[in-house]
Amino acid sequence: MRLPATLCFLYRRCPIALYQLDPLQVYFPPAQLALDSPNGLLAIGGDLTPDWLVKAYQNGIFPWFNLGEPILWWSPDPRGVILPAEVHPNKSLRKYLRKAEFSYSVNQAFSQVIQNCATLRQKTDGTWITEEMIQAYIQLHQQGYAHSIEVWQSQKLVGGLYGINIGRLFCGESMFHIVSNASKAAFCCLGQLCRQLEIELIDCQMVNPHLETLGVYQMPREQFLARLPELTQKALDKDAWKARELSNEP
Incomplete structure (x- = not known):
């Protein structure tokens, strides 16, 4: 299985390293790898099809992003x-x-x-x-x-x-x-x-x-x-x- 590459992404004016998801392969990195700041931000990209969403919830991950932003995936600590x-x-x-x-x-x-x-x-x-x-x-x-x-x-x-x-x-x-x-x-x-x-x-x-x-x-x-x-x-x-x-x- 090909793992997603990391990406330097400008989020609220702060450059941070995120996992870039391949929209053609339903895969998430472990939720434990989510950032401390902003709390729980794990990955960018992927898709919002049922396969992606079910996989996310099964692994303690959910999408949350504003209009005009790419898809962002989160797993905050604590929950x-x-x-x-x-x-x-x-x-x-x-x-x-x-x-x-x-x-x-x-x-x-x-x-x-x-x-x-x-x-x-x-x-x-x-x-x-x-x-x-x-x-x-x-x-x-x-x-x-x-x-x-x-x-x-x-x-x-x-x-x-x-x-x-x-x-x-x-x-x-x-x-x-x-x-x-x-x-x-x-x-x-x-x-x-x-x-x-x-x-x-x-x-x-x-x-x-x-x-x-x-x-x-x-x-x-x-x-x-x-x-x-x-x-x-x-x-x-x-x-x-x-x-x-x-x-x-x-």
């Missing part, structure tokens, strides 16, 4: 994760959710969810969910890897999230809300569904203040990568992510 058993609404959120009269579904509006995630982020601080990324993840959805949780209010989509499921691992990608706490409701709903499906770990990639309020914590990358082979090789029932309404509130 933001949470156990499904630890995902629960706190008392005040639970009280709010009862009054909000939300309803929930899985995989009934994947394209709408990812489009909303892209649109709302674009209005605030720009988005890495480019049209190229949207189409790539819709393909993953069609192949049974990418899934969405939807939050509805009066039959209107008001929040949701999407991510990738491989084996007993769920990799969260993005969430949105247009009504207060709807994204938190989607995350709590995800935790409940993951418990039902016996998914063992939710990968949130990197921790931010919003995710910290949901209980997401940091796991050393070495520990995260060590768990991947076991998690990704455990198959779920073929109907686990069947599109349907979810009857119980989180």
